[in-house]
Amino acid sequence: MGARGENEKDPAALGSVTKKVMRYAKQPILIAKNVSMLSNMLVCIDGSEHAISALKYGIQLAEKMGADITLLNVLEKRMFEYAPDIVRDVSKKILSKAVESIGETKLKINERLEVGVPSNVIVEVAEEGNYDLIIMGSKGLGKVKRFLFGSVSEDVSHKAKCSVLNSACKSLTGIQQSSVHP
Template identity: 30%
Template sequence: MEGVTSAAGKEAAAPVTAGKTMNVLVAIDDSDESFNALQWLLDKILKRTTVTTEEEDYNSIGKNNGTDDESVLRIIHVMEPFPHYVFPGVHAVFPTTSIIQSVNKAQEDNASAILAHAVRMCAERMVKAKTSVLEGDPKEMICDVAEQMHVDLIVMGSRGLGKIKRAFIGSVSDYVIHHAKCPVLVVKPPTETNSLT
């Protein structure tokens, strides 16, 4: 599949067919790469005829266990917690409550805008989508939520980090490929020869 990398040793995703339930998890952030991955999924794999959006919270995840009559796309956005201290030089600095509240509000607004854009993309393709905003380390949360939701496939965008950057800061997609308990599809950014069309 052009522009797509799947986890080694795991089966590639098959197109959705009528009567078959397939639960797909897309981890999305504000990057072009994650929206490219969602668009690729909508164009190449998921082709449905109904639109439903439903917000879930982390406590309700997994209660459905993928028993819907039709395939469902689950879109999550993971907010990293705001650090409550910084170490400039030798002394620790603790932000005020109002600063923490402002940052949290900005993160929530950003998450809402990201998911609204993703839901619009799904609605254009008549694809059922459920959204969730979670807080924690994105790498770990994606794997944990995928296991709880019993998803069949995780789809992510690749930021194309260089080898040195990946060695120092790690890659969310690399982590998920090695730790998820289901197949993982990593969609590479489009290039002139590798476009969405």
């Protein structure tokens, strides 16, 4: 779906309909911004079932498109400052489990750890790396925390210059051949 409707005044704003669809969709939602061939994808991994499901969907998409994938785990700055070694070890395990969940593939897969505010870091990494698509699970926070602080996936979808695929699914079926055209 498009990032915003024609009636939205701020070109950078995420439309109200798009936000609502993201919150309640039970299928992956692609927020299309700059539509191009997908050759470089950033997959955000936080260890949640939704993130692993989004990763598996991203792998299928990348295999069909011949794209490279970078797995990104962002360490919360305040947690990292409190216990850097423990947090770094947990983050490495999260990335290792993500790679393990992929299984055999011919894709080029890179891993990356960063420290900071997750939504800001994801957008910065996407821009610096000229990624065509950010793939992430749309659920990760508890309901109360999301209400108070907002959703990382909504914030990324709003700020990112590239397209964003948000998945609220814990398990995904394969990509239909007709749904992806390289």
